[in-house]
Amino acid sequence: MAMENFFNGQKEYDNDDNDNVLNRSNSSTFSKNDKNQNKNKELHNIIENLHYENKIINDFVKDLHDENKNLVSGIKDLQCGNKNLFSFIKDLNDEKKKLNDKIDKLKDNIDELEKKSSNRVLKEVFAYLLIPCIEQIKNGFDQMNKEKKGISQQYYEFRKYYNTCTLKMIKYKNKIINNEPLTLISEIIEKFSNEAKLSTDELIELLLEENKRNYNTHDFIEDYIDDFIYGECTENDLIQYIEDKSDVNIIITNNEKDLLIKLMRFNIAHRQKLIPIQSTVINYFDDSQIFNYYIDDSPFRMPIIKQYKDMDTIVMGKIEYGSCHIGDQCLIMPNRKLVKIMNIYYDNGIETDSCICGKNVRLKLKNVEEQDISSGFILCHVHQEPCSVGRIFEAQINILEHKSNIYPGYSTVLHIHTAVAKIQLKKLIRLIDVEKNKTTQENPTFITQNQVAIAIFELSQDKQVICMELFNRFPRLGQFTLQDDGRTFAVGKVLKIIN
Structure with a gap:
């Protein structure tokens, strides 16, 4: 019993020990499991974190x-853009080249226009400076016809013989022998x-081009000659x-230039020879009547210089x-042609609606042709x-200078306003x-230098009439000069129109 108890006790002891061992063993196992679980949990967390980070990496990579x-x-768009840019730059360069070509062409056109404008002005200047030469030829024809009048009925018409063909024949000396006019x-x-x-x-080359020109430079060439004579300008x-007067780059x-200066010198010398005669003309007439362009209600009068x-x-x-x-409705006298004024321009090209006396103008007319008008015609208002014509x-004439006595039947050239006859x-x-205002001789046989006479004149051409006015009514249209061989030898004024 005691043994049994011992064994039982031992058994219990052993059981207790076993239980303790088991408990210790279980405790140790549980402890390991906990650690493993923690490690697994940590590992799982790491794996989850790795998965998360891998996801982030994947997203970042994506x-x-x-x-x-x-x-x-x-890059493709940029390459395409660069290609378009290069194409645009090429197109731009092409357009730039075209634009430069147009600019060069425009410059050439401007140069050509400037050259044409310069040539036009120079031709007009030359044309005006050649007037004395042509006047000498006209006067030569007048003298030749006057000398032949008592010998034969032959009459040489200036316009028939003075032409381009004649000038070329003279230049090349063809067929001028025994041809008196040539x-x-x-x-x-x-x-x-x-x-x-x-x-x-x-000179002939200049004269050959003369027919192509207009005399628009008349006023400023006259001004230059006057300024030169009075020392206000030089050659x-x-x-x-x-250039200043024409607004054209010459x-x-x-x-x-050499030809121009030579012709200008000749014209200046020609003008200087006329100064004493012009002074006599000015002194002969009343300055207040001739040179004062005061505005009044006088009828419109414009002598035509050129058309x-x-x-x-x-x-x-x-x-x-x-x-x-x-x-304005106007009449061109003496042919009484009815016209209308369409435009009015001053001599500097400025257009205006109206113009008063004393101004040089260009008028554009309707209902008339160029060939219906001649220098010396006068434009008047229809109302x-x-x-007057006659x-x-x-x-009344004053003989300024003349080598011989002048008798009835004497022929000469009349210059009255812009008319020549x-x-x-x-x-x-x-x-x-004149000073004593009295008659010194009735019905004189002749008149000579430094004498003043009352005389009757008649136009030489049959049935011809010209515009003229009485000096006491229109002094600037009633004064005149008489010329012989291109030189003014007398001045006068119209007292009465007989027919």
Whole structure:
């Protein structure tokens, strides 16, 4: 029993020990499990974190792929843009080249226009400076016809013989022997070229172009000559003077300039010879009547200097009396042609609606052709008193200089306003003393230098009439000069229009 108890006790002890061991063992196992669980948990957390980080990396890589794809697409777009840019730059360069070509062409056109404008002005200047030569030829024909009148009925018409064909024949010395008119023209050209210090060929070349020109430079060339004579300008100022007055850049060769200066010198010398005669003319007439362009209600009067075609017919002249307006109905005397003023231009090209006396103008006219008008015609207003016309007139004349006595039957050339006509002295009525205002001799046989007479004149051409006015009513249209061989030898004024 005791043994049994011992064994039982031992058994219990052993059981207790076993239980303790088991408990210890279980405790140890549980402890290990806990650690393993913790490690697993940690490992799981690490794995989860790795998965999360891998997901982030994958997302980042995906984003990188997307960005790379966008970058590749952007590079392609940029390459395409560069290609378009290069194409645009090429197109731009092509357009620039075309634009430069157009600019160069425009510059060439401007240069050509400047050259044409310069040539036009120079031709007009040359044309005006050649007037004395042509006047000498005209006067030569008048003298030749006057000398032949008592010998034969032959009459040489200036316009028939003075032409381009004649000038070329003279230049090449063809068929001028035994041809009196051509010989006369040749001799005058040779004389003029010697006086102007030009070669005959140079002068003929200038005359050959003369028919193509207009005399628009009349006023400023006259002004230059006056300024030169009175010391206000020099030869070196000539080209600049022309440029300033014409608003054109003058392009001129040295040879052209040399010809121009030589002709200008001749014209200045010619003007200086006329100064004493012009002074006598001014002193002979009452300055207040001739040179004062005061505004009044006088009828419109504009002597025509020149006419030409520019769509409509253009007439040039100076308004001596009255005024005109656009739309005015006018008469061209002496042929009484009814016209209408469409445009009015001052000599500097400025357009205006109206113009008063004393102004040089160009008028564009409707209902008339260029060939219906001649220098010396006068434009009048249709609703005012028209200009007087006549072929036989009584005048007071003052002989300034003449080598011989002048008898009835004497033929000469009349210059009255812008008209030029051949006239004949028909009768000497009396000689007068102007200062004492009394008659010194009735019905004189002749008149000579420094004498004043009342005389009757008649136009030489049959049935011809010209515009003229009585001096006491329209002084600027009633004063005149008489010329012989191109020189003024007498001045006068119209007292009465007989027929």
